[in-house]
């Protein structure tokens with residue numbers, strides 16, 4: 001198979017590039033006729049100093065004031081990246097690009113053997129249902145950030161990171177599909193499971209309801225009620241859907257990994273988890289910024305209801321996937337850890353802890369999320385990846 005080259009995608013005509021000095025003046029010049037478009041240096045001799053300053057289309061030539069940028073409803077030019085108002089958003093983008101992998105780089109060979117010869121029926125039940133939930137969830141996560149959130153942002157540095165996030169959610173979906181294919185699971189059955197298992201469907205339906213409310217094309221964020229709804233929805237997706245349900249959702253498979261089982265899948269999930277940690281942190285930061293800029297206070301009754309319905313859905317899900325405990329993991333541990341992580345997300349959001357007194361019953365989970373390459377943990381990786389090894393997650 002021939003390799004794609006990046007320069008295969010460059011359709012710029014190399015021999016007929018206009019002289020760089022002509023570029024400023026082209027703004028004020030009539031568009032060249034198609035027959036003239038390829039002519040060499042049509043504005044040769046025009047200097048920037050002599051170029052008219054009148055903008056095409058009446059657009060102001062004044063540089064933007066970064067203080068005019070806002071998370072939503074901003075008036076600053078969305079096409080001008082810098083100066084930044086939110087430099088931390090750009091840092092998120094740079095950090096995200098240091099965690100790059102594809103699922104094809106991680107060997108799944110041992111997992112095929114483990115799945116067929118080592119897992120008990122209860123462990124297979126856990127494994128398949130976690131994958132089934134995750135595949136559907138990441139499609140939802142992609143639609144949320146790409147279709148409901150990103151288009152409402154009015155600062156380009158926020159959108160740039162979210163564009164990367166959209167790609168990462170698609171990469172995660174590919175990763176689950178790769179695991180499902182590698183193990184020879186029945187795709188029709190696995191992908192359909194969220195529609196027929198009420199305990200999986202409950203979590204997906206809850207997220208879908210949040211998404212549908214804010215994804216409408218006529219959703220006007222100058223309306224305070226809508227703004228509140230949007231903030232709650234973003235809080236739900238960043239703080240709960242990604243920050244709790246994903247973060248804590250990988251743990252049943254990490255529990256297998258800790259016993260030397262399904263290590264390829266688990267390593268794939270560790271790479272995904274690194275992305276999700278950033279998605280959660282970024283989303284929480286945006287929500288806090290939004291609340292501050294808009295002088296908006298979340299309704300504590302609605303926030304409380306959000307945590308409670310998330311806990312109820314997660315508890316039912318844990319009861320189903322872990323209807324039989326597996327060695328080192330059970331439904332109560334899963335529920336307790338959800339509450340502990342939920343408290344952490346609430347603190348990060350500047351909100352009261354929803355589950356006071358919840359304990360860190362799985363202290364190894366954070367270690368699993370923050371695992372570093374230099375600890376030689378990723379022994380199953382087929383190829384070394386240059387940027388993946390350079391991460392520090394403290």
Ligand SMILES: [Fe+2]
Pocket residue numbers: 138141168169172272276
């Ligand atoms: Fe994801």
Ligand SMILES: [Fe+2]
Pocket residue numbers: 141169242275276279
């Ligand atoms: Fe995500």
